[in-house]
Amino acid sequence: MTARRWIYAALVAVPLLFALAGPLLARGAPGERSIPFGPSPWSPFGTDRLGRDVLAAALTGGQTFLVTGLVTVLGAYLVGFFIGVAAAAATRAWLDDLLMRPVDVLLCIPSLLIIMVAALHTRGSAVAIACAIGLALVAPIARFVRMAAAGVVHGPVMDALRMQGESRAYRYGRYAVRETARPLAADFGVRFTAAVYFLASANFLGLGFDTTSTDWAVSVAANKDALMIAPWSVVLPGALIVLLVVGTNLLVDDLLSDPRSIAAAGARRTGRDA
Template structure:
């Protein structure tokens, strides 16, 4: 029962910012387009206005999509590249091939993510695409290392060794077994990378090296309106709360996934037992 409550709470925490990010621009279309007094009451919502006189709720509804979409696309592309590299390193039996794949990634792993993003942003005048590519590049090395370690015990297991001596049916069977064994740790790790990418992108936007300072992006709004925190607290609390809700919800779902993995680890997999 407690696990159901935790999963439900985590789902709600994730769903709220996602719904706001996806449906927010459509809902905000009815907000007044004229500027109102900064850090004052609003005629459209009870949350007041921000430093530019925009309705705080309308700005929050419009500012989630760039951050969420950029984060999701960045992580998916980075995981595709990192997973291919990690699987290649795990499957090979030649050490020089593994070194050829992993050692350049280890060099990138030593670089601070935010520093890389800062340098790229300054060199590209804050290009959103360039910043997303920089964040993805910093995610590839840890993803590759994780996939390599997770896959090595599967692709080089005794079960996989036996498929070389068996037919096509056994190959399909053990391939399905490998997918099931890798699905849980990979799913858990995707949650970690989503949080990491969201953290770096939000930090970059907060520092003003991502989007322009007039953007309605949640992180930019927190940084831009911080001077009016005590006058118009919702101008900071609402976008910050949406970011916190998304990060906290993803972490809670990740914890549930890991606990489920621990419970299922003790359960024998029928596919792993030769018939």
């Protein structure tokens, strides 16, 4: 494992540690509240607008945020994957149109508009907003999966398997999964980033979780007016969101790099050193 990969993994590990182990670590925080935007007896980060310790709030505010983002993108990818694969494998043009034209219409609708409509009609239900975010992600996922799978499903290898009379479906599936795994995994990282962005935007606008929640995005929105007098109440939760998004993309890009490109780059470095 290269030093660069260790750095990328560390960027992701910090917000994950806050989200997964945070509630346990925050048990030692004082239960009573202090002066808003003042010093805290538990950590050097001070208190937020409600007098809660900023570090304790950050430790308890990531779990729901992270789980909601993961579940949303997994559900969206499940739906988008089946639509995209079905469209790519369609042998009739009308079937491809039947599947993809509604997707094209959905692509034309601004994602934040879908989220805002869901929030207004459900009075800010977190479940409805998560579903709206998933709906906004389905269209680009289906488009990408269709593009990635089309060259495989209708490629020469599949044609050769059909000409050989290969009737076992798992042979087709195993080959298709092997060929599309790398681009789809990379795209999953991008969609997770998009889900985090939409979720953070909804919470920042007050459309998601309760405004007194310790959720990272809610904390940034709730405390932004005190950025100059209590910067950690905004910087700490905001930095955790940035680390999660940037670290995830960098780590996924590094893990999914083409081995041939990595070998070629290593050979060039060796040649320069020599």
